[in-house]
Amino acid sequence: MPDVEPKRKLTLAAVAREAGVSAPTVSKVINGRDDVAEETRSKVMGVLARTGYKSPLQQRRNLTGRQVVEVVFDSLNTAYAIEVLNGILESAGESEIEVLLNVTGKQGTSRLSAEQRAARIIDEGRCGMIVVTSAFSGAQLGAFRRRGVPAVVIDPFNPPPAEVVSVGATNWAGGKEATSHLLELGHRRIAYLGGPDGVECNQARLHGYLAAMRANGVTVDSRYIIQGSFSSEHGVEGLKTLLRLQQRPTAIFAANDSIALGVLAEARRQGVRVPEDLSLVGFDGTSQAEESVPALTSVAQPLQEMGRAALRFILSQTRGELLDSPRVELATHLVIRESTAPVQAVP
Amino acid sequence: MPDVEPKRKLTLAAVAREAGVSAPTVSKVINGRDDVAEETRSKVMGVLARTGYKSPLQQRRNLTGRQVVEVVFDSLNTAYAIEVLNGILESAGESEIEVLLNVTGKQGTSRLSAEQRAARIIDEGRCGMIVVTSAFSGAQLGAFRRRGVPAVVIDPFNPPPAEVVSVGATNWAGGKEATSHLLELGHRRIAYLGGPDGVECNQARLHGYLAAMRANGVTVDSRYIIQGSFSSEHGVEGLKTLLRLQQRPTAIFAANDSIALGVLAEARRQGVRVPEDLSLVGFDGTSQAEESVPALTSVAQPLQEMGRAALRFILSQTRGELLDSPRVELATHLVIRESTAPVQAVP
DNA sequence: CTGAAAGCGCTTACAG
DNA sequence: CTGAAAGCGCTTACAG
Secondary structure: OOOOOOOOOOOHHHHHHHHOOOHHHHHHHHOOOOOOOHHHHHHHHHHHHHHOOOOHHHHHHHHOOOOEEEEEEOOOOOHHHHHHHHHHHHHHHHOOOEEEEEEOOOOOOOOOOHHHHHHHHHHOOOOEEEEEOOOOOHHHHHHHHHOOOOEEEEOOOOOOOOOOEEEEEOHHHHHHHHHHHHHHOOOOOEEEEOOOOOOHHHHHHHHHHHHHHHHOOOOOOHHHEEOOOOOHHHHHHHHHHHHOOOOOOOEEEEOOHHHHHHHHHHHHHHOOOOOOOOEEEEEEOOHHHHHOOOOOEEEEOOHHHHHHHHHHHHHHHHOOOOOOOOEEEEOOEEEOOOOOOOOOOOO | OOOOOOOOOOOHHHHHHHHOOOHHHHHHHHOOOOOOOHHHHHHHHHHHHHHOOOOHHHHHHHHHOOOEEEEEEOOOOOHHHHHHHHHHHHHHHHOOOEEEEEEOOOOOOOOOOHHHHHHHHHHOOOOEEEEEOOOOOHHHHHHHHHOOOOEEEEOOOOOOOOOOEEEEEOHHHHHHHHHHHHHHOOOOOEEEEOOOOOOHHHHHHHHHHHHHHHHOOOOOOHHHEEOOOOOHHHHHHHHHHHHOOOOOOOEEEEOOHHHHHHHHHHHHHHOOOOOOOOEEEEEEOOHHHHHOOOOOEEEEOOHHHHHHHHHHHHHHHHOOOOOOOOEEEEOOEEEOOOOOOOOOOOO
């Protein structure tokens, strides 16, 4: 006989009845008055927990107020960030979740300490937090977990503590695929224009590149590896440096599309033709790569899907579900466009 | 004798007394019921605003949380939107206001009616709403105002009702300046690749163009005016159409940078050199214009500043201040880069 | 469209 | 400590 009582609204009075005390007594327990016998208090607390009583204020919040997830970016000035954000927003729209957006800028993690922020998130009944590229240290992320705030990190700069869920892409495999593509086109002098040295996804891409080179028995000239930042400026400067070499590379694998577009712009200024004189592969697969002339061959990350996955994981954690793995990597795939071609006869 | 009555808590009943109506009536106004005479409603609204009445829920909320402003975009897929958003976020950060982000997509104004949305905004103690490019009809915006939700519109597609504050740029003056620049370079065959026909800022830019042409005694060939959408595809198609004309234009004024970049990409494919064969001016002054090759001459809008201004106006309204004008236009300015040059000897 | 009356759910003041 | 009674502030149902 299933429990199909006509579900009346759960009031303080009902809790009182259930607990065998008066309404004022329940009120006192809820409001933390101290003029309640310890035995009475725990009896009432038990009923409150069991029935899941919510004050009208809380009920109201759950009715009108939709759940809110806090999303923190270090910056919104990249196509990468926008696509991830769009994925989160789209997914949030479907789940009727609202998105509170925070951009911390380079100065790091804004004025609030991790503790203050965690307290606020709990206080205001938010369902969790998504952190995109850095902005929080491992220690800070740990603090969230300890306070019970569901948190998911997308492409963390450093490996997060084991108990924090993180979402990324198969950067190593992507780097390997990009480089293999160039090798298959006959290129051997392939340069790598990387992002910030210590950042994990950059390292993974670099090592994918190295793995492909090694697997093909190609020795890497160390001057062909130039780490820097994920910016078009780095692409511009990187190409300038590479063109000054005696042995110019015939192909460049750039660690993201911004770098690649910087290379493309500088190549045009220098009269270096892409792909005739120089093949070029980017990473990210942003719309910019598609729209450039020549259109850029690039390793596409499922950025929107990463945003969507992050939100999904927040919701799972909110529901108390356990995730299979604290680290999820979504597959990248190489999109071949116009910026890569077979190597020319080497002079 | 200053008014130093012992400040009793401001209740709904007190507001009713003050307004000379009953408590139920005030309750109806607050909850947006429609069975209230317009006159009564405005009388009560006046007292509510003057006394600064807050429902118990709101009172509670002001104690715990920070203020939240809701920001609604139709899409986040343009550099334009990102820059406006960054302006809002920056300004919000300084004022310790949080930003709730909503993207409605093309389907229009999401699942919620204006009434529901307004109710939710009030209910959750949000301080107002910024709407960027469309997403709400004039009638809907009016509904917000009637419910007392401070609202500011940035670049509305249609002129909003008089009582709604809107922020934009001097589109007409900008269009005129762009066109004058081309005229000064000796161009006479100047085409206009516009955005959606009915959208106000596009019309203003078009009429700025027409005004400059007329002021210089240049007759406009109607085939040189092609309205479409604010997209690079429109630039691509527009240039194709223009190149099929017997009398090709020597210059194009594109209604935004995306269109201009579409023109640039197609020009490169067709072997049309910019600026030697074709001068090109965009509008918006986004970073894309700066980074393209050749760098794009463009009418810069102070997009970040527009975002900042919108948030400022929300806060003024929240404080009950009256604005000097319901419409604010920030100045545009022409940034001359590499995509414009003196007209060549005409064949 | 308005408001007197009844109602709701929680809290307060206080007698026991 | 407890709870009957009064109170508070808002909302609902409905007569006019």
